[in-house]
Amino acid sequence: MKTFDLAIIGGGPGGYVAAIRAAKEGLNVALVEGRDLGGTCLNRGCIPSKTLLKHAEVIEEIKDSRTYGITVNDFSYSIEEMVNRKNKVVNQLKNGIKGLMKQNKITVFEGYGYVDDSKTVTVKTGNGSEKLQANNVILANGSKPFVPPLPGLDTVDYYTSDTIFDISEVPSHMVIVGGGVIGLEIACIFNSLDTKVEIVEMADRILPNEDPDAADYLAKEFANNGITTHTGSKITSFESDNGKTTVKMEKNGETKSIQTNSVLISVGRTPNLTGTEDLSVDFDGKFVKANRDMKTSIEGIYAVGDLIGGFQLAHAATDEGIKAVNHILGNSAKKESIIPRCVYTFPEIASVGLTEDQAKEAGYCVKAKKVDIAANGKAIAAGETSGFMKIIAEEKYGEILGVVMVGAHVTEMISQATSYMHLEGTVDEIESMVFPHPTISESLFEAGSAWLEKGIHFN
Amino acid sequence: MAKEVFMPKLSSTMEVGTLLQWLKEEGDPVEIGEPLFEIMTDKINIEVESYEEGVFLKKYYQVDDEIPVNAVIGYVGEENEEVPDEPPELADEEESSDAGESAKEAEQPAAEQPEESATDKVRATPAARRVARENNIELSSVSCSGPKSRVHEQDVVKAINTNRATPLAEKIAADKGVDLTQVQGSGARGKIEKADVTGYAAAQTEPTEEPERVKLKGLRKAVADKMLESTQSIPHVTLTSEIDMSQVIEVRKSLLPVIEKQTGYRLSYTEIIIKATAHVLGNHPKVNASLVGDEIVMNKDVNIGLAVAVENGLIVPSIPDADKKGLAELTEASKTLGLKARDGKLSPAEMSGSTFSISNLGMYAVDGFTPIINPPETAILGVGRIVEKPVVVDGSVEVRPMMVLSLSFDHRAIDGAPAAAFLTELKDRLENPYGLLV
Numbered sequence: 001m002k003t004f005d006l007a008i009i010g011g012g013p014g015g016y017v018a019a020i021r022a023a024k025e026g027l028n029v030a031l032v033e034g035r036d037l038g039g040t041c042l043n044r045g046c047i048p049s050k051t052l053l054k055h056a057e058v059i060e061e062i063k064d065s066r067t068y069g070i071t072v073n074d075f076s077y078s079i080e081e082m083v084n085r086k087n088k089v090v091n092q093l094k095n096g097i098k099g100l101m102k103q104n105k106i107t108v109f110e111g112y113g114y115v116d117d118s119k120t121v122t123v124k125t126g127n128g129s130e131k132l133q134a135n136n137v138i139l140a141n142g143s144k145p146f147v148p149p150l151p152g153l154d155t156v157d158y159y160t161s162d163t164i165f166d167i168s169e170v171p172s173h174m175v176i177v178g179g180g181v182i183g184l185e186i187a188c189i190f191n192s193l194d195t196k197v198e199i200v201e202m203a204d205r206i207l208p209n210e211d212p213d214a215a216d217y218l219a220k221e222f223a224n225n226g227i228t229t230h231t232g233s234k235i236t237s238f239e240s241d242n243g244k245t246t247v248k249m250e251k252n253g254e255t256k257s258i259q260t261n262s263v264l265i266s267v268g269r270t271p272n273l274t275g276t277e278d279l280s281v282d283f284d285g286k287f288v289k290a291n292r293d294m295k296t297s298i299e300g301i302y303a304v305g306d307l308i309g310g311f312q313l314a315h316a317a318t319d320e321g322i323k324a325v326n327h328i329l330g331n332s333a334k335k336e337s338i339i340p341r342c343v344y345t346f347p348e349i350a351s352v353g354l355t356e357d358q359a360k361e362a363g364y365c366v367k368a369k370k371v372d373i374a375a376n377g378k379a380i381a382a383g384e385t386s387g388f389m390k391i392i393a394e395e396k397y398g399e400i401l402g403v404v405m406v407g408a409h410v411t412e413m414i415s416q417a418t419s420y421m422h423l424e425g426t427v428d429e430i431e432s433m434v435f436p437h438p439t440i441s442e443s444l445f446e447a448g449s450a451w452l453e454k455g456i457h458f459n
Numbered sequence: 460m461a462k463e464v465f466m467p468k469l470s471s472t473m474e475v476g477t478l479l480q481w482l483k484e485e486g487d488p489v490e491i492g493e494p495l496f497e498i499m500t501d502k503i504n505i506e507v508e509s510y511e512e513g514v515f516l517k518k519y520y521q522v523d524d525e526i527p528v529n530a531v532i533g534y535v536g537e538e539n540e541e542v543p544d545e546p547p548e549l550a551d552e553e554e555s556s557d558a559g560e561s562a563k564e565a566e567q568p569a570a571e572q573p574e575e576s577a578t579d580k581v582r583a584t585p586a587a588r589r590v591a592r593e594n595n596i597e598l599s600s601v602s603c604s605g606p607k608s609r610v611h612e613q614d615v616v617k618a619i620n621t622n623r624a625t626p627l628a629e630k631i632a633a634d635k636g637v638d639l640t641q642v643q644g645s646g647a648r649g650k651i652e653k654a655d656v657t658g659y660a661a662a663q664t665e666p667t668e669e670p671e672r673v674k675l676k677g678l679r680k681a682v683a684d685k686m687l688e689s690t691q692s693i694p695h696v697t698l699t700s701e702i703d704m705s706q707v708i709e710v711r712k713s714l715l716p717v718i719e720k721q722t723g724y725r726l727s728y729t730e731i732i733i734k735a736t737a738h739v740l741g742n743h744p745k746v747n748a749s750l751v752g753d754e755i756v757m758n759k760d761v762n763i764g765l766a767v768a769v770e771n772g773l774i775v776p777s778i779p780d781a782d783k784k785g786l787a788e789l790t791e792a793s794k795t796l797g798l799k800a801r802d803g804k805l806s807p808a809e810m811s812g813s814t815f816s817i818s819n820l821g822m823y824a825v826d827g828f829t830p831i832i833n834p835p836e837t838a839i840l841g842v843g844r845i846v847e848k849p850v851v852v853d854g855s856v857e858v859r860p861m862m863v864l865s866l867s868f869d870h871r872a873i874d875g876a877p878a879a880a881f882l883t884e885l886k887d888r889l890e891n892p893y894g895l896l897v
């Protein structure tokens with residue numbers, strides 16, 4: 001039986017990054033992956049959706065070209081070629097990871113890893129199994145789309161994020177169940193492909209966990225762009241009829257039904273517990289329980305990423321994976337990481353830290369300042385004027401507690417806010433820093449200045 | 460023309476004086492000889508008098524400030540006369556690289572630096588001030604490496620490099636009055652973060668029973684430094700001998716009323732021991748020597764230092780020419796010096812010049828001990844209590860009042876045999892004190 005310093009179950013952004021870090025620190029590492037290196041993020045999540053969103057953006061720009069004095073008389077697209085390009089992107093990145101595994105001398109086992117309390121890992125492949133022994137184990141099993149037991153759902157065809165990015169035909173109508181990040185991004189893709197999209201969300205607004213100003217702003221933009229949202233609505237049944245699906249829902253006691261030819265279920269993700277059946281680790285609800293250093297209840301067994309819940313974001317998993325390796329190497333996590341959150345809708349939403357309500361709940365004396373991007377020079381020049389930037393800061397020291405950005409390219413700009421929080425800069429430093437002109441990022445300066453009541457273009 | 464008031468140098472070892480109190484306020488008229496302020500040196504507390512007549516114009520320091528000798532600490536002159544807002548630099552301490560900077564600095568009117576109010580009180584070289592100003596560092600937050608409490612450029616540079624804090628941490632520290640130099644940073648390369656400051660502040664305010672901390676300064680610091688220097692540099696050897704004090708007790712009993720009548724002071728064993736020691740030292744010049752640099756100085760005078768416990772330390776006033784003084788004179792000298800020492804009224808002269816010291820712990824339940832030499836002296840005598848013990852006298856056991864003498868000597872200057880010879884003669888002299896009269 002081969003022995004390793006560290007065995008990692010799952011080759012997603014939590015697992016493979018931890019493997020590289022551990023290998024670079026001199027550990028002998030095994031990585032067990034049952035499906036595709038890169039995990040959900042690379043194969044069925046972040047990267048495929050961002051690829052198709054870019055395609056959608058190009059289509060939007062062509063549709064809008066007249067605004068810029070450009071007439072495009074005729075254009076067409078092929079969903080097959082779009083999916084092919086997506087696959088190329090995914091394969092390029094997957095090969096990159098494969099190369100990194102080799103370069104760092106990480107032993108990759110292709111198969112599902114089953115772990116027991118003694119840290120013996122049984123790798124099961126289609127035609128056999130292999131055992132390996134590890135001193136430490138990181139469980140980075142990830143998650144899979146959660147499909148709720150809705151009445152009649154088993155009688156209809158439906159997509160999840162696992163299948164939607166390989167779609168072969170663009171439907172004319174789509175019902176998206178769940179108004180979270182995944183559902184909204186896919187809504188944008190298909191809206192650009194001229195699918196009539198209707199979103200059904202149980203909560204009284206889309207993105208129920210995000211800043212209410214941002215969620216409301218996006219809801220309005222969606223409405224302007226022709227995406228219908230049914231909030232506060234509960235699906236009562238699915239009925240299949242001759243290739244058509246009838247979705248019935250209820251809102252405030254009133255029933256409604258929509259006819260559609262495609263359904264996407266995106267109500268959330270559930271941890272992938274395959275391979276943990278023999279483990280006696282403690283759970284926190286349906287998630288494996290892990291502490292600040294990612295330790296589970298069993299010494300030497302760590303858990304990271306979607307398996308332990310939390311943000312369920314790729315970069316959160318990566319950070320957790322590195323923390324687990326650090327702890328194996330004897331270094332405890334010094335403080336909580338600040339995890340930014342990005343939604344790649346049109347317009348994008350990016351945020352970091354606490355929302356206004358969370359900050360107040362945490363006992364801070366909160367002052368928030370929101371500044372619209374509408375008057376920003378670069379935004380007007382580019383025709384990307386929707387959105388705002390909001391700083392949520394504590395009044396006494398100007399400590400930045402949270403930042404919310406809505407608009408084009410904000411996912412690229414949120415790290416500026418994260419840097420401030422990570423390095424403990426305050427509103428005063430935002431106000432005294434020089435931002436390049438013309439950039440949309442100047443809005444952050446405006447927000448900081450306005451927060452201090454020193455606004456230049458805003459009060 | 461206003462005249463500077465300097466921190467006086469009251470002894471060869473004095474480097475700083477601690478300001479205890481101002482006896483005049485700015486604007487008060489001052490006469491020559493009137494006390495201006497009181498300071499504490501490593502040896503004494505003393506009132507410093509004015510050499511000038513006029514109006515006390517300016518004081519630059521506050522109570523408890525440690526001020527280097529020869530520093531200008533104030534001005535006396537005519538009413539409303541202009542004096543600098545900042546004390547002039549000590550010319551002799553300028554680093555050569557600072558010289559140009561210093562000239563430039565002096566030309567600047569004080570009004571150009573109104574923001575430096577807190578920084579003004581800190582003693583610093585012009586270069587240190589410039590670097591501090593350029594980097595927005597409060598000089599008061601910089602700890603200095605120099606012996607004269609002056610902040611040098613390198614101290615500021617060090618502070619910049621080691622005392623980094625995030626903007627948020629700095630704000631919180633300023634608000635909560637946390638001294639960032641006391642905070643351990645947990646961030647990258649020791650950067651101080653919010654949690655470090657709040658954690659430190661919380662620990663400071665915890666209601667646990669904190670031990671009382673007294674800063675090692677003034678006399679206590681002087682004693683500490685001297686003791687360390689002595690034990691680290693001098694190879695000590697301690698010899699002990701037990702003395703039969705029967706005859707000394709007789710002598711004291713008969714002379715006590717005589718001396719008391721003559722001087723008003725009661726003769727104690729200490730004076731008899733001083734007398735005997737001074738006498739015997741005359742025959743053992745090596746034990747009365749000083750070791751200065753690489754020379755052994757055979758002192759001709761026999762000046763006996765007497766260790767006196769005072770509130771915050773130990774002072775050794777000196778009885779000059781003890782070998783030439785009679786017991787009445789010795790009694791008066793030792794009693795008055797002891798009193799002055801306890802009142803902090805000794806003059807610098809009264810505290811210097813001893814060639815051999817005596818430390819008497821005989822009033823406590825102490826027999827022998829290992830006294831520490833008072834450099835540059837080369838020996839010290841420790842005196843224990845007198846206690847009645849069974850001793851063998853001429854073949855039979857008798858009860859006798861016995862006392863242990865402990866002689867520590869500097870083995871660099873004195874060897875065992877001459878030290879032993881001295882102690883033996885001293886024992887003989889104390890056991891036969893009438894010999895002193897011969």
